[in-house]
Amino acid sequence: xxxxxxxxxxxxxxxxxxxxxxxxxxxxxxxxxxxxxxxxxxxxxxxxxxxxxxxxxxxxxxxxxxxxxxxxxxxxxxxxxxxxxxxxxxxxxxxxxxxxxxxxxxxxxxxxxxxxxxxxxxxxxxxxxxxxxxxxxxxxxxxxxxxxxxxxxxxxxxxxxxxxxxxxxxxxxxxxxxxxxxxxxxxxxxxxxxxxxxxxxxxxxxxxxxxxxxxxxxxxxxxxxxxxxxxxxxxxxxxxxxxxxxxxxxxxxxxxxxxxxxxxxxxxxxxxxxxxxxxxxxxxxxxxxxxxxxxxxxxxxxxxxxxxxxxxxxxxxxxxxxxxxxxxxxxxxxxxxxxxxxxxxxxxxxxxxxxxxxxxxxxxxxxxxxxxxxxxxxxxxxxxxxxxxxxxxxxxxxxxxxxxxxxxxxxxxxxxxxxxxxxxxxxxxxxxxxxxxxxxxxxxxxxxxxxxxxxxxxxxxxxxxxxxxxxxxxxxxxxxxxxxxxxxxxxxxxxxxxxxxxxxxxxxxxxxxxxxxxxxxxxxxxxxxxxxxxxxxxxxxxxxxxxxxxxxxxxxxxxxxxxxxxxxxxxxxxxxxxxxxxxxxxxxxxxxxxxxxxxxxxxxxxxxxxxxxxxxxxxxxxxxxxxxxxxxxxxxxxxxxxxxxxxxxxxxxxxxxxxxxxxxxxxxxxxxxxxxxxxxxxxxxxxxxxxxxxxxxxxxxxxxxxxxxxxxxxxxxxxxxxxxxxx
Amino acid sequence: xxxxxxxxxxxxxxxxxxxxxxxxxxxxxxxxxxxxxxxxxxxxxxxxxxxxxxxxxxxxxxxxxxxxxxxxxxxxxxxxxxxxxxxxxxxxxxxxxxxxxxxxxxxxxxxxxxxxxxxxxxxxxxxxxxxxxxxxxxxxxxxxxxxxx
Ligand code: FES
Ligand code: FES
Numbered sequence: 067x068x069x070x071x072x073x074x075x076x077x078x079x080x081x082x083x084x085x086x087x088x089x090x091x092x093x094x095x096x097x098x099x100x101x102x103x104x105x106x107x108x109x110x111x112x113x114x115x116x117x118x119x120x121x122x123x124x125x126x127x128x129x130x131x132x133x134x135x136x137x138x139x140x141x142x143x144x145x146x147x148x149x150x151x152x153x154x155x156x157x158x159x160x161x162x163x164x165x166x167x168x169x170x171x172x173x174x175x176x177x178x179x180x181x182x183x184x185x186x187x188x189x190x191x192x193x194x195x196x197x198x199x200x201x202x203x204x205x206x207x208x209x210x211x212x213x214x215x216x217x218x219x220x221x222x223x224x225x226x227x228x229x230x231x232x233x234x235x236x237x238x239x240x241x242x243x244x245x246x247x248x249x250x251x252x253x254x255x256x257x258x259x260x261x262x263x264x265x266x267x268x269x270x271x272x273x274x275x276x277x278x279x280x281x282x283x284x285x286x287x288x289x290x291x292x293x294x295x296x297x298x299x300x301x302x303x304x305x306x307x308x309x310x311x312x313x314x315x316x317x318x319x320x321x322x323x324x325x326x327x328x329x330x331x332x333x334x335x336x337x338x339x340x341x342x343x344x345x346x347x348x349x350x351x352x353x354x355x356x357x358x359x360x361x362x363x364x365x366x367x368x369x370x371x372x373x374x375x376x377x378x379x380x381x382x383x384x385x386x387x388x389x390x391x392x393x394x395x396x397x398x399x400x401x402x403x404x405x406x407x408x409x410x411x412x413x414x415x416x417x418x419x420x421x422x423x424x425x426x427x428x429x430x431x432x433x434x435x436x437x438x439x440x441x442x443x444x445x446x447x448x449x450x451x452x453x454x455x456x457x458x459x460x461x462x463x464x465x466x467x468x469x470x471x472x473x474x475x476x477x478x479x480x481x482x483x484x485x486x487x488x489x490x491x492x493x494x495x496x497x498x499x500x501x502x503x504x505x506x507x508x509x510x511x512x513x514x515x516x517x518x519x520x521x522x523x524x525x526x527x528x529x530x531x532x533x534x535x536x537x538x539x540x541x542x543x544x545x546x547x548x549x550x551x552x553x554x555x556x557x558x559x560x561x562x563x564x565x566x567x568x569x570x571x572x573x574x575x576x577x578x579x580x581x582x583x584x585x586x587x588x589x590x591x592x593x594x595x596x597x598x599x600x601x602x603x604x605x606x607x608x609x610x611x612x613x614x615x616x617x618x619x620x621x622x623x624x625x626x627x628x629x630x631x632x633x634x635x636x637x638x639x640x641x642x643x644x645x646x647x648x649x650x651x652x653x654x655x656x657x658x659x660x661x662x663x664x665x666x667x668x669x670x671x672x673x674x675x676x677x678x679x680x681x682x683x684x685x686x687x688x689x690x691x692x693x694x695x696x697x698x699x700x701x702x703x704x705x706x707x708x709x710x711x712x713x714x715x716x717x718x719x720x721x722x723x724x725x726x727x728x729x730x731x732x733x734x735x736x737x738x739x740x741x742x743x744x745x746x747x748x749x750x751x752x753x754x755x756x757x758x759x760x761x762x763x764x765x766x767x768x769x770x771x772x773x774x775x776x777x778x779x780x781x782x783x784x785x786x787x788x789x790x791x792x793x
Numbered sequence: 794x795x796x797x798x799x800x801x802x803x804x805x806x807x808x809x810x811x812x813x814x815x816x817x818x819x820x821x822x823x824x825x826x827x828x829x830x831x832x833x834x835x836x837x838x839x840x841x842x843x844x845x846x847x848x849x850x851x852x853x854x855x856x857x858x859x860x861x862x863x864x865x866x867x868x869x870x871x872x873x874x875x876x877x878x879x880x881x882x883x884x885x886x887x888x889x890x891x892x893x894x895x896x897x898x899x900x901x902x903x904x905x906x907x908x909x910x911x912x913x914x915x916x917x918x919x920x921x922x923x924x925x926x927x928x929x930x931x932x933x934x935x936x937x938x939x940x941x942x
Pocket of ligand 2: 888
């Protein structure tokens with residue numbers, strides 16, 4: 067309780083500090099929805115029983131959202147959970163981004179970070195309790211005031227009503243009384259059939275602001291007296307500046323400073339344009355690449371060889387030998403996937419102002435706890451002297467889990483003692499990403515005469531994501547993300563052997579990329595399951611269902627997707643249809659894709675996609691559908707086109723022209739069906755991404771007899787496969 | 794001194810004439826609704842209207858903008874049918890590409906008030922959206938053009 071009180075104090079202090087920089091605005095959807103309130107608006111007086119809400123005497127309810135808005139709708143979804151249990155009037159709700167404070171930490175991760183599709187899953191009960199606590203206190207206050215039993219009072223849309231007499235008082239009128247009201251007895255949560263907001267398709271509160279250009283992203287922060295910084299970055303990983311030639315910068319107006327900072331060179335100017343020109347004009351000599359020979363060829367060679375090496379055993383279950391003997395058919399296949407970039411639409415950036423005894427940071431970050439940690443480390447200041455505003459973000463997909471760009475801004479501002487907006491160029495963004503690792507997999511499995519899997523053997527070879535991020539999670543040298551969703555697959559494997567080969571010699575920096583290990587393991591497992599089904603001559607849907615006996619929820623989403631897609635009717639003439647399922651972030655998903663392929667050009671067209679998802683209770687079904695849709699397209703983009711290239715020890719990919727992402731013309735029609743299961747809500751944000759590649763790859767095999775074992779499925783790869791098929 | 798119109802108001806500047814319009818609009822005028830996504834002309838986030846046509850403001854210098862009429866997302870009324878359609882279709886996810894998408898859509902509709910789906914795709918295809926809101930964008934444009942209600 068003490069921590070909470072302190073936290074609220076710090077929040078107020080924080081608001082006061084930032085008072086001058088916030089913009090006042092209110093953009094609502096037709097005036098029937100909650101609004102987002104940016105930093106700098108004064109707290110109204112009222113009743114605040116916990117860190118999550120404040121009931122104002124003016125009847126407005128302020129709800130603090132701990133989740134960072136990276137496009138997933140968290141600003142709408144989390145507050146709606148609080149407001150529902152509070153029985154607040156959604157029209158009178160104002161949502162604020164929670165400041166960085168321990169009371170807003172994710173209860174599972176014990177850190178303030180928005181990641182792993184976990185916001186609703188982890189906060190659901192906590193936020194319900196927060197809302198229910200406030201409602202209870204309001205009811206008690208009203209009952210005391212009217213001198214009636216608590217049980218005779220009900221709440222509705224911001225009112226406490228005394229049923230027998232019909233007397234009513236608004237939450238605002240009760241706020242002061244509730245503030246001094248002590249609790250007794252148990253907290254009672256609403257029965258689910260009394261939900262008024264949870265389960266409803268509330269419009270996103272951030273939509274209007276975004277449409278009108280009023281949402282403030284990291285790039286949009288403007289602070290008085292601010293200067294701009296662009297970094298000159300090493301062309302090869304690990305290289306450092308050895309010499310500089312500034313002659314190319316003479317005559318650049320507004321160039322203020324050029325200095326080395328660690329392995330980079332900071333270029334500071336009074337405008338973004340001058341900073342960019344300065345960075346272009348400077349010639350830096352770089353030395354000491356970690357691996358000067360790193361290039362696409364080398365990576366390919368390492369991946370190819372990796373599958374012949376024995377790895378560390380993650381799981382060894384059942385009697386493999388016996389299972390092999392009892393198999394009617396044994397099949398083996400290998401798959402290769404490239405490095406991928408996040409390519410958020412808003413490049414990395416951060417604004418910081420470090421003074422002697424205080425530091426302010428405007429961070430487009432999904433990881434506020436890490437921002438605070440970075441600020442403490444870089445400035446040596448105590449948390450109470452560090453103010454952090456989490457801004458809107460132009461996408462993240464895992465990239466903004468990292469705080470490299472935050473540290474840079476703090477360092478530069480510390481040195482200049484001025485506010486600095488530091489931003490990355492598009493090319494910086496591609497060449498210094500924390501990539502999704504390239505990887506290879508070999509799978510071998512057997513089936514009996516009835517199509518039941520007898521054993522399953524899977525070797526994943528990949529560099530380690532966790533080695534840099536959280537070494538303590540490397541379980542005996544096994545990267546947990548590399549093998550995720552294999553050992554806990556929904557399929558029944560009577561015997562399972564899972565190995566990990568750690569490709570330590572690959573040097574590109576790695577990070578979390580939407581759906582992490584699922585982004586490769588769903589592709590490899592589901593491609594392989596498809597291969598097995600065709601080998602044994604079973605329908606791919608039937609084959610999967612036969613092996614999903616222990617997971618009825620997985621079977622159900624598969625059946626729904628198949629039925630809605632018209633699986634039994636099959637694809638239209640000249641098309642192929644593919645199916646897949648996956649279990650990730652505690653959610654079940656299945657997808658069916660329908661594709662066609664032009665044999666001459668290798669042009670692949672994905673016509674239609676049907677997804678079915680069981681994420682427990684859908685707190686906001688419209689946002690669930692939007693996330694699955696967007697997530698699928700993110701995965702589809704990678705499957706069709708994305709691959710980061712490397713040359714001479716660094717990334718060769720520098721922009722959208724050599725890393726083309728999916729465009730409108732390639733976007734299929736997408737249908738998302740939510741399969742309600744009555745379970746607690748689970749993850750959504752990453753769920754659509756994983757099944758995209760296998761759904762399309764399996765459709766290609768179904769329609770055109772080509773099996774994709776290497777991503778991306780570029781036209782060149784497809785025509786190559788078609789040619790080989792003809793022979 | 795270069796002068797031009799931004800959202801109907803005259804703007805004069807002595808800034809470097811080579812400065813890309815996007816930086817001027819955002820950092821000097823504080824109209825940050827226009828986004829910077831690549832500076833390479835490849836994403837479309839910086840799209841504004843210049844004399845009624847869609848232009849990428851990262852590829853246009855102040856000099857090129859001289860005497861022209863520039864409209865940014867802030868210059869479009871909140872009740873504009875395209876903005877309303879965008880709300881109805883709940884288009885934005887992260888929202889970063891959306892001002893550029895909307896400006897491009899408005900430019901398209903001013904030339905071609907009732908575009909076919911193919912015409913929409915052709916006009917919008919080089920405006921990237923990493924969040925995958927393309928189908929919603931398409932529907933919003935059809936809605937704004939009165940083709941769907
Ligand atoms: S910022 Fe102008 S096209 Fe990307
Ligand atoms: S909505 Fe995020 S990039 Fe388009």
